[in-house]
Amino acid sequence: MAIRIGITGGIGSGKSIVSRLLEVMGVPVYIADAESKRLTNSSPFIRKELCNLLGDKLFENGELNKPVLASYLFGHPDHARRINDIIHPRVKEDFRNWAEAHAAFPIVGIESAILIESGFDSEVDLIVMVYAPFELRIERAVRRDNSSRELIVKRCQCQMSDEEKRLQAGFVIINDDETPLIPQVLELISLLSKNIDYLCPSKNN
Numbered sequence: 001m002a003i004r005i006g007i008t009g010g011i012g013s014g015k016s017i018v019s020r021l022l023e024v025m026g027v028p029v030y031i032a033d034a035e036s037k038r039l040t041n042s043s044p045f046i047r048k049e050l051c052n053l054l055g056d057k058l059f060e061n062g063e064l065n066k067p068v069l070a071s072y073l074f075g076h077p078d079h080a081r082r083i084n085d086i087i088h089p090r091v092k093e094d095f096r097n098w099a100e101a102h103a104a105f106p107i108v109g110i111e112s113a114i115l116i117e118s119g120f121d122s123e124v125d126l127i128v129m130v131y132a133p134f135e136l137r138i139e140r141a142v143r144r145d146n147s148s149r150e151l152i153v154k155r156c157q158c159q160m161s162d163e164e165k166r167l168q169a170g171f172v173i174i175n176d177d178e179t180p181l182i183p184q185v186l187e188l189i190s191l192l193s194k195n196i197d198y199l200c201p202s203k204n205n
């Protein structure tokens with residue numbers, strides 16, 4: 001069975017770039033955000049539960065009304081928890097199937113901004129945190145999403161702080177526009193390759 005790493009970090013930290021680098025280096029990565037959107041659109045169970053909470057207007061012509069979901073979800077941390085409790089158990093199940101299908105790889109990854117908050121930390125052998133200073137994250141996300149600072153800050157408030165994430169991370173990748181990324185990703189892969197026994201002894205037999 002593959003070693004499972006969880007790649008996390010706040011909005012704009014650079015998880016997508018790190019995941020892309022890992023994939024280029026031969027580590028398949030399950031992108032939880034993309035998969036949760038796919039499941040939200042395709043799973044009748046998720047649709048039904050979301051409509052029970054927010055009404056049928058949530059799906060217009062069969063398509064998820066993203067602004068409606070976003071305004072509820074990011075409106076209050078309790079709302080985010082309610083939505084996550086509907087979507088994330090299905091994502092977890094989907095990830096387990098995906099990981100089994102990729103069991104021949106020595107290392108696989110899952111990328112999620114809310115890996116720890118949504119309980120995916122128990123699915124992985126190592127948490128890798130992508131870190132960037134708060135202001136830089138906001139600046140990047142504002143530019144990328146063509147969004148306002150207020151909106152991005154509000155989304156940050158639905159996520160665990162960097163300080164808390166750091167406490168749980170076994171490896172931190174600094175993505176501050178100064179520290180080169182590739183050597184850090186190579187170091188991670190090298191460390192994992194050397195420490196397979198240490199990380200998950202049962203998986204290396």
Ligand SMILES: CC(C)(COP(=O)(O)OP(=O)(O)OC[C@H]1O[C@@H](n2cnc3c(N)ncnc32)[C@H](O)[C@@H]1O)[C@@H](O)C(=O)NCCC(=O)NCCS
Pocket residue numbers: 010011012032033036037040066067069070073080083084087112113114155158159
């Ligand atoms: C609410 C939705 C429709 C907003 O879509 P929109 O295109 O406006 O934003 P986008 O998806 O690009 O999200 C921007 C960032 O917000 C953060 N974010 C998204 N969902 C969540 C969440 N449930 N809790 C905390 N932060 C979140 C992530 O850092 C994400 O990259 C969308 O984010 C969604 O469907 N979220 C539920 C799926 C989910 O929980 N994804 C998070 C990772 S598993």
Ligand SMILES: Nc1ncnc2c1ncn2[C@@H]1O[C@H](COP(=O)(O)OP(=O)(O)OP(=O)(O)O)[C@@H](O)[C@H]1O
Pocket residue numbers: 009010011012013014015016017018113140141144175176177181
């Ligand atoms: N080292 C870097 N150099 C230049 N641009 C970067 C760097 N890291 C990230 N960016 C840019 O910052 C933006 C945010 O990065 P990215 O999308 O990888 O963040 P993320 O952690 O996946 O965020 P989210 O949780 O919002 O999905 C992107 O437009 C990306 O191209």
